[in-house]
Amino acid sequence: MWMDWDDPDELRKLADALEEPMKETVFKSARGPVRGTAEEIVGRLGSPEMGGSYFTMSDENNYCIWMLLKKCHERGWIYKGEDVMPWCPRCGTALSEHEIVTEGYKELTHLSLYVEFPLRNREGSLLIWTTTPWTLTSNVAVAVHPDLTYVKVRFNDKVYYVAKGALQRVFPKGGYEILEELKGRDMEGWSYEGPYDHLEAPKKAGAPEAHRVILWKEVVETEGTGLVHIAPGCGREDLQLGREYGLPIIAPLDEMGVFLKGFGWLSGMHVYDTAEPIAEDLKKRGLLFRSEWYTHRYPVCWRCGSELVFRLVEEWFIRMGEKLNKPFEELTPEEKERNLRYQIMESAMQVRWIPEFGLARELDWLRNMEDWMISKKRYWGLALPIWECPKCGWFTVIGSKEELREKAVEGWEIFEGHSPHRPYIDAVKIRCERCGALASRIPDVGNPWLDAGIVAFSTLQYRHNREYWRRWFPADFITECFIGQFRNWFYAMLAMSTILERTTPFKVCLGHGLVLDEQGREMHKSWGNVIWFDEAVERMGADVMRWIYCRTKPEDDVRFGYGIAEEVKRRFFIPLLNLHNFFSIYANLDKWTPDQRAERLSLLDRWILSRLNRLVKVVTQALDDYDAYTASREIERFVDELSKWYVRRSRRRFWKSEADEDKRAAYSTLYTCLKTLLLLLAPFTPFITEALYQRLVRRAEPDAPE
Ligand SMILES: [Zn+2]
Ligand SMILES: [Zn+2]
Structure with a gap:
């Protein structure tokens, strides 16, 4: 239609x-x-x-998401939060937790520094280690483990504090003298001089007065010095600690990764260019103990490959609720009602996951995920329907175009006739319900997973025709490569459907692995091992490709390449063609037609027909169960039996000269097998089966369906 x-x-x-x-x-x-x-x-x-x-920029898609966000707002789940997010300075945008867990870390080498933080009112320095020198500008505290043993040592006439377990690493050539041993908790509250206390921004934030040793159980002595430099504006855990201890927060970078004003000679420099100048600067001031190149796995932008930095940003979130420390079965209805994460878990449990471990992975994600970041600092995309008051901070979420028209006090005539995107949507102002000032839409656009997650509603006329929607919802089946999707598409669809209808939008979810090359490596253009679809279709044929996929368990990665294609042809397609050729040659010679049936079948005939009937049953069941792997494996086995046993042992029956009952039985049996096989195979390998069907069946039975 x-x-x-x-x-x-x-x-x-x-x-x-x-x-x-x-x-x-x-x-x-x-x-x-x-x-x-x-x-x-x-x-x-x-x-x-x-x-x-389905188009994500369509009005229907946008307004459906407005409706959903409004519903979240009514539950009190929408809020603006400050968080330290992984940030791509090249794309100028934060990456959601979903994107970073999913996609790449790279092995990278950075300049790491051992830096001295001189103690106040006490002899010596704390020795810290960092792989991100730029964060030193925003240092506020130093964390130690309360129960670890630390030592005060003399080395080259200077006094340092490090963890005892780190001595070997910090002083690889020895030459130190231990003056004292103490526990981390004994150092709590010690005050020190930060390396950039003389700069304006740290001073303004109150960092110099705040500098002190704090306790943190995550500190280890197997890395660095066992003393961890804490910059709450530059790291997630740092921020949490900073909040716990009421420390100031310093955020040094702008959206493009450039140092803001207030950081002296660093202001205006790009974060990527600062490691060596900072090392140089610290050295000049006698604060650099040592520097060394350090190789580690470091997060990069999945979009452009740039190194990420951690940056304090204001973003909008959907509250996932508490993480309660008890098994799901023990949650009370009230606890589920209050916490979105448990409602989504309930929806996930209604789904049949293929492979089965999908459920555990989805639940694990839901149990542990942080609040869902829904905003993005971009110009174009879903305009988040949040209007905020610049005076008092009040905000509201608008659920529809109609609601916006009612509340608009300015700019409606500019927006009218446009789709709900920037710039026109931003002309519309509403009245702050708390202080009466003009409230504007926030500049953020929506996270793309909102667009991807709403399909079960936006494409099914949910807002206008509930009956139509109900006829199609939930979907019987969805499938995607599962790498990452438990946190992205599967998650977003489940979450949005739970918010709107408190149920799953799909009944069966089949997650499959990756396509790798023949050696089991990922395919990369730069590695020269990519096989393009068009080329593969041309060289190996679409049916062979399809069979390779069907013959792999969905949870396993597919090994793909021309060598494997040859192997599949040799093992399956050539025997299949040989069977047809064998039959055609002799049936034509004998002018056999399907109406020449036999009264009595041999034992071998009855055996292969019983195998055939079993095959039909097994394949039908497997396909009803979304299991192409079992189905295709069984078909291969049957083709093998048919050619290696039935035909090989029946050859003489086709060869003999008299057209007797026995010969008719053999033709009839083989024809039934081949025809049924073609029908069974059609969904797997439509091209070759169509050709063979036309040649074999339509020639023998002109009345057969085309
Ligand atoms: Zn990027
Ligand atoms: Zn206000």
Whole structure:
């Protein structure tokens, strides 16, 4: 019914029309002409009258997400938070926890520094170690483990404090003298001079007065010096500690990773360029104990590969609720009601996960995930429908275009006729309900996983036609590569459906592994081992490709390449073709037709027919159960039996000259096997089965369905 936008000419026409977005234009559609400005028509893509495909920028998609966020707001789940987020200075955006857990860390070498923090009112220095020298500008505290043993040592006429277990690493050549042993807890509260206390920004934040030793159970002596430099504006755990101890927070970088004003000679420098100058500077001032190149796994941007920094940002979140320290079965209905994470877990439990470990992975993610960051510092994308008062901080979430029209006190006429995107949407102002000032939309756009998660509602007319929606919801089946999706797409769909309907949007979720090369390595353009789809189809054929996928357990990675394709051809496709050739040659010679049946079948005939019947049953069951792996394995086994046993042991029956009952039985049996096999195989390898069906079945039975 729906007009589909696969027609490139129609899409091109629309793209051209967008040159003048406000000009009226007419498009043909399944339900008659659609009239509107080009921009309006883009906003209607994916709606029933404008193509069945799904477009994240469509108005329906956007307003569905507005509706969802409004619902969250009514539950008190939307809030603006400060958090230290992994940040890509090149893309100028925070990465959500989801994106960083999923995608890459890289093996990188950084300049690491051992730095002296001179103690106040006490002899000697604390010795700390860092792989991110730029964070020293924002140092506020030093953490030690309360129960670890620390030592005061003399080395080259200077006095240092380090963990006893770190001595070997810090002084690899020895030459130190232990003056005293003490526990970490004995050092709590000691005050010290920070390396950048003379700069304006740390001074303004109150860092110099705050510098002290704090206790932290995560400190280890197997890395660094056993004393950890803490910069609450530059690290997640640092921020948590900072909050616990009421420490000042210093955030030194702007969106592009450039040092802000107030950091002296560093201001205006890019964070990537600061490690060596900082080492140089500390050395000049006698604070650098030692520097060394250090190789470690470091997070990088999944989009552009740049090294991430950790940056304090204001973002918007959906509250996931408490992490209660008890098993799911012991949660009270009230606790589930209060905490979104447990409601989503309930939805996840309604799903059949293939492979089964999917459920455990999804639940594990839900049990431990932090609040869901839904904002992104970008210009274009889903305009988050949050209006905030600049005077008093009040905010509200708007749930629909109609609600916005009612509340608008300014700018509606500018927005009218546009899709809910920047810049027009930002013209609309509403009245702060607390202080009466004009509230504006926040500049943030939505995290893309909001777009991906809403499909079960936005594509099924949830807002306008509940009956239609109910007919299709939930989906019977979804599938994706499971790497990462427990935190992304699977998660987002479950979360959004739980918020709106408190149920799962899909019944079965099949997660599959990756496609690797024949040696089991990932394919990378730069490694030269990528095989492009078009080339593979050309060289090995689509059916062979399909069979390779079907013959791999979904949870395993697929090994893919031309050598494997040859092997699959040799093992399966060639025997299959040989069977057909064998049958065709002799049946043609003997002018056998399917109506020439036999009264009596031999034992071998009955055996292979019983194998065939079993195969039909097993394959049907397996496919009903989304199990292409078992089905294809059984088909291979049958082809093997048919060629190695049945045909090999029946050859003489086809070869003999008299056209007797026994020969008719053999033809009839083999024909039944081959025809049934083609029907069974059609969903797996549609091209070869179609060709063979036309050649074998349609020739023998002209009345057979085309
Ligand atoms: Zn990036
Ligand atoms: Zn206000």
